[in-house]
């Protein structure tokens with residue numbers, strides 16, 4: 001089982017899309033292991049996106065992530081990282097396929113409403129960064145109806 005980090009960005013929260021976005025992952029069958037609404041410090045945003053610090057859009061990206069509360073989420077399941085990215089869709093909503101979260105709910109790359117870890121290694125790093133308090137361990141009763 002993999003765990004992945006998903007964050008509903010400030011625009012997703014302000015636009016009232018929290019439950020719609022969360023629903024996609026839960027309806028798929030992933031297990032919720034962490035969930036919280038929080039304001040993001042500049043330091044956390046910069047650390048989270050440190051790989052992109054040389055990009056011209058970095059300053060605007062950090063400002064965007066800190067512009068309002070986000071919802072930080074950890075989901076668990078088989079291939080949760082790659083499948084989570086597939087559910088989210090391409091980075092630029094102009095090319096995100098319809099049926100994906102970004103394809104269905106947003107238009108611009110700088111307002112693409114949701115983040116998902118891009119590899120198992122980044123997921124581990126991001127979960128440690130956003131949930132230093134740890135995750136909630138449990139086994140949903142539906143598990144045998146989702147996995148054979």
Ligand code: UDP
Pocket residue numbers: 052057061090091109110111112114115116118
């Ligand atoms: N981003 C942007 N302009 C770009 C590329 C990315 O504003 O040209 C933002 C966008 O919000 C994206 C985030 O930076 O989601 C992180 O970029 P990354 O390439 O990691 O895309 P993601 O993993 O979110 O699909």
Ligand code: MG
Pocket residue numbers: 116118
């Ligand atoms: Mg990324």
